Structure formats: C-alpha cells, structure tokens
Amino acid sequence: xxxxxxxxxxxxxxxxxxxxxxxxxxxxxxxxxxxxxxxxxxxxxxxxxxxxxxxxxxxxxxxxxxxxxxxxxxxxxxxxxxxxxxxxxxxxxxxxxxxxxxxxxxxxxxxxxxxxxxxxxxxxxxxxxxxxxxxxxxxxxxxxxxxxxxxxxxxxxxxxxxxxxxxxxxxxxxxxxxxxxxxx
Amino acid sequence: xxxxxxxxxxxxxxxxxxxxxxxxxxxxxxxxxxxxxxxxxxxxxxxxxxxxxxxxxxxxxxxxxxxxxxxxxxxxxxxxxxxxxxxxxxxxxxxxxxxxxxxxxxxxxxxxxxxxxxxxxxxxxxxxxxxxxxxxxxxxxxxxxxxxxxxxxxxxxxx
Numbered sequence: 205x206x207x208x209x210x211x212x213x214x215x216x217x218x219x220x221x222x223x224x225x226x227x228x229x230x231x232x233x234x235x236x237x238x239x240x241x242x243x244x245x246x247x248x249x250x251x252x253x254x255x256x257x258x259x260x261x262x263x264x265x266x267x268x269x270x271x272x273x274x275x276x277x278x279x280x281x282x283x284x285x286x287x288x289x290x291x292x293x294x295x296x297x298x299x300x301x302x303x304x305x306x307x308x309x310x311x312x313x314x315x316x317x318x319x320x321x322x323x324x325x326x327x328x329x330x331x332x333x334x335x336x337x338x339x340x341x342x343x344x345x346x347x348x349x350x351x352x353x354x355x356x357x358x359x360x361x362x363x364x365x366x367x368x369x370x371x372x373x374x375x376x377x378x379x380x381x382x383x384x385x386x387x388x
Numbered sequence: 389x390x391x392x393x394x395x396x397x398x399x400x401x402x403x404x405x406x407x408x409x410x411x412x413x414x415x416x417x418x419x420x421x422x423x424x425x426x427x428x429x430x431x432x433x434x435x436x437x438x439x440x441x442x443x444x445x446x447x448x449x450x451x452x453x454x455x456x457x458x459x460x461x462x463x464x465x466x467x468x469x470x471x472x473x474x475x476x477x478x479x480x481x482x483x484x485x486x487x488x489x490x491x492x493x494x495x496x497x498x499x500x501x502x503x504x505x506x507x508x509x510x511x512x513x514x515x516x517x518x519x520x521x522x523x524x525x526x527x528x529x530x531x532x533x534x535x536x537x538x539x540x541x542x543x544x545x546x547x
Binding site: 232235236237238239305331334335336337338339340341 | 436437439448449450453454457476477478479480481482
C-alpha cells in the first residue's frame with residue numbers, strides 16, 4: 205500500500221502528459237463556430253449582380269446549401285475557386301456566395317473572368333453579415349440545412365480532401381433528413 | 389542651466405512613460421468616460437484572426453470591425469456584459485481573455501488552487517510522520533545485542 209502511494213505523482217504526470225500531448229495536434233487557427241445549431245442571422249442585403257434585388261435570410265430557407273464567404277482581395281479564395289466551379293458543375297447542392305468587404309465592380313469582373321459557381325451572391329461590402337456570422341477571414345464556408353440552420357462551419361479553402369472527408373458526409377445526412385421532411 | 393536640463397529629462401521620462409502606442413481610430417465618442425470604457429473593453433477581447441493580440445492592438449480587418457462595434461455599443465449606452473455577450477454569441481468564448489466561470493472552466497480557475505492544497509497536505513503529512521519517528525529509539529534484537537557486547541569486550545581487551 206505504501207509503495208503504491210509513491211506512484212501517485214507518476215500517474216498524475218502521465219494524465220497531464222496525455223492531455224497536453226493531444227493539445228499539440230489541435231489547430232488553433234480553426235475555431236469552433238459559435239453559431240452551429242443556430243439559424244442564419246437576420247440580414248437584408250443587395251444581390252451582387254443586381255442592386256435592386258434584396259436578399260434576406262428567409263431566401264436561404266428550403267434546401268440544404270453551402271454559404272461561401274469570398275472576396276477578390278483574398279488569395280486563398282482564388283485558390284479555392286476552381287474546386288467550387290467543379291462542385292457547381294456536379295449540382296450536388298446550391299452554393300451561395302457572400303461577397304465580403306469587396307467592391308461590386310471588381311467582384312463582378314472576377315466572376316466574369318474565371319466563372320461563377322454561385323446561385324445567389326450576397327453583397328456585404330461592410331462585413332455586417334460577416335460579423336453576425338462570426339467570420340474572421342476568407343474563405344469560410346457554412347453548411348445550412350433546409351430550415352436555414354447553420355450545421356457546420358469550415359474556415360479555409362475547400363479542396364477535394366476537405367470536401368470528401370468533412371463536408372460532403374454532413375451534407376448527405378442533411379439532404380436525407382430534408383427528404384424525410386418532405387422538402388423537394 | 390543644469391537644473392533646467394534635469395527638469396527636462398525628468399519630464400521627458402515621465403512623458404514617454406505615459407504615452408502608449410495604439411492604432412488611432414477617429415471615432416467621435418460622446419464623452420471621455422465612454423472612450424475610456426470602450427478602449428478598456430476592447431483591450432479585454434481577443435482578435436479571432438491575429439490570435440495573440442487584443443482588439444485594440446490588431447490591425448486585421450475583422451478586429452477593426454469588432455473594435456468599431458464595441459465603440460458604437462458603448463456610445464449607445466450598452467452595458468459591458470451586453471457587449472461581451474454580443475461578441476461571444478458570434479465568435480464564441482475564444483474572444484474572452486478571461487474565461488467565464490462555468491462547468492467547463494472550473495478546472496482552469498480552481499485547478500492551481502487545488503494543486504497547491506494537495507501539495508500543502510502532502511507536505512504536512514510528511515513532516516508529521518518525521519516527527520513521530522524521531523521519538524522512537526531503534527530496536528535491536530537480543531542476538532544482535534549479544535554479538536555487540538562480545539565485540540565490545542574484545543575491543544576493550546585489545547586496548
């Protein structure tokens with residue numbers, strides 16, 4: 205019994221060691237979204253390609269969709285763009301853009317030059333919607349379900365690996381749930 | 389002349405000590421109190437992008453946005469708690485330099501105190517045991533005592 209007591213510090217050290225060792229593999233740049241499980245915040249903003257049309261959060265309800273925060277000033281968005289085009293061609297789900305802290309002319313010119321993967325494009329020049337969504341950089345992507353609830357946030361450019369391992373499984377589940385709910 | 393120089397040096401040192409470099413936002417606060425409260429509040433919130441800077445230090449666009457949001461809310465007469473809630477609802481607990489006291493963070497707040505108590509307890513037990521052992525003479529068996537006596541006899545003869 206007395207001998208066992210001497211092992212307590214070693215045990216304590218090992219528990220702490222395991223705990224800290226796990227911490228080495230966490231990515232501090234990937235913050236959990238505070239909004240997962242909450243509806244898309246209220247907004248009313250102009251459409252990027254038509255300033256007379258107003259898009260609101262209600263327009264995003266009805267189908268599982270991907271919200272993608274982008275801007276022409278953002279190099280990683282340019283990196284991500286070809287893969288978004290590839291996804292848009294597959295027509296797996298609508299991809300909506302949030303044009304974040306950008307200039308309308310520059311954004312429209314960019315889409316004309318390299319292609320437009322987006323169904324709706326929300327123009328957010330002051331980053332108001334960005335702040336409400338908890339955006340802290342670009343690109344960021346949000347998966348929303350058919351009720352307009354944010355189910356997942358991914359910060360960083362989407363590529364094939366991220367899509368197949370992280371995003372698409374979630375999307376498939378949500379689409380099944382949406383079908384069961386009788387939406388489209 | 390010398391006194392003037394000394395005075396200048398003292399004033400200069402005092403002046404430098406009282407100037408802190410911060411990015412200046414030309415935000416027209418209603419009152420000086422508002423300005424002080426807003427800046428100290430923004431200093432207590434972490435920038436989600438440049439993760440080791442507070443909202444006042446950071447120059448990232450998102451920090452500028454959030455900083456202005458804090459200033460606006462302070463000027464609109466919102467309470468600190470309300471503003472902190474606004475930030476955590478959007479950016480999570482991460483933006484707080486001081487985590488809230490809740491189930492998840494008990495170990496952060498009380499862990500060090502717990503470790504100190506355990507250490508103290510172990511120390512006290514250890515010292516008390518040593519004291520108890522001090523009062524008892526070491527026991528020696530009868531056969532050992534006989535051997536010892538014989539050895540001592542031999543020793544005395546040889547001298």
